[in-house]
Amino acid sequence: TQLLEQSPQFLSIQEGENLTVYCNSSSVFSSLQWYRQEPGEGPVLLVTVVTGGEVKKLKRLTFQFGDARKDSSLHITAAQPGDTGLYLCAGAEGDKIIFGKGTRLHILP
Amino acid sequence: DTAVSQTPKYLVTQMGNDKSIKCEQNLGHDTMYWYKQDSKKFLKIMFSYNNKELIINETVPNRFSPKSPDKAHLNLHINSLELGDSAVYFCASSQTTGSGNTIYFGEGSWLTVV
Numbered sequence: 651t652q653l654l655e656q657s658p659q660f661l662s663i664q665e666g667e668n669l670t671v672y673c674n675s676s677s678v679f680s681s682l683q684w685y686r687q688e689p690g691e692g693p694v695l696l697v698t699v700v701t702g703g704e705v706k707k708l709k710r711l712t713f714q715f716g717d718a719r720k721d722s723s724l725h726i727t728a729a730q731p732g733d734t735g736l737y738l739c740a741g742a743e744g745d746k747i748i749f750g751k752g753t754r755l756h757i758l759p
Numbered sequence: 760d761t762a763v764s765q766t767p768k769y770l771v772t773q774m775g776n777d778k779s780i781k782c783e784q785n786l787g788h789d790t791m792y793w794y795k796q797d798s799k800k801f802l803k804i805m806f807s808y809n810n811k812e813l814i815i816n817e818t819v820p821n822r823f824s825p826k827s828p829d830k831a832h833l834n835l836h837i838n839s840l841e842l843g844d845s846a847v848y849f850c851a852s853s854q855t856t857g858s859g860n861t862i863y864f865g866e867g868s869w870l871t872v873v
């Protein structure tokens with residue numbers, strides 16, 4: 651079974667700061683996804699990365715897929731309180747989409 | 760319009776009871792899932808159905824029985840509820856199975872067993 655390790659588990663920073671969270675595996679994935687989950691709701695897809703080395707930007711969020719397709723990072727520039735939530739990475743293991751344990755991000759105003 | 764809807768949103772019940780959670784998706788997707796999210800927010804797949812056929816059954820106790828009457832519906836029945844079953848249960852769907860598919864989640868059903 652492939653595992654996705656996310657770090658850090660928790661992160662609390664001030665509004666305006668930059669941050670990076672990581673998703674790592676010892677296995678190769680054909681694609682990785684990042685989801686954000688807000689309290690009381692289900693996860694919502696932010697991005698899918700497919701090609702090794704690929705970089706995708708979503709406003710202040712930058713996603714990168716590692717060259718070897720075993721890891722991914724999410725960088726947030728000038729974090730805002732609205733970025734608060736649980737960030738989950740996910741990868742496919744055959745027909746199954748597995749999730750990391752998430753990074754709980756709290757942006758302080 | 761809600762894409763993936765599940766009911767009830769909140770459920771408090773006693774140990775030993777039997778309960779069901781219903782799920783419907785109006786996205787025309789072929790694949791539906793049940794995920795369990797524990798108190799530490801770990802989201803773990805329980806079941807997956809593709810066109811009404813069970814394709815994934817993760818070592819879930821036999822007390823949990825999914826049913827898919829058609830590809831737009833996937834219900835979850837739980838017998839003899841235990842304290843450890845308390846969690847948030849998410850129904851989800853995707854166009855097909857496998858890599859790269861976007862998973863659309865419902866809002867979750869918060870089950871508390873007392």
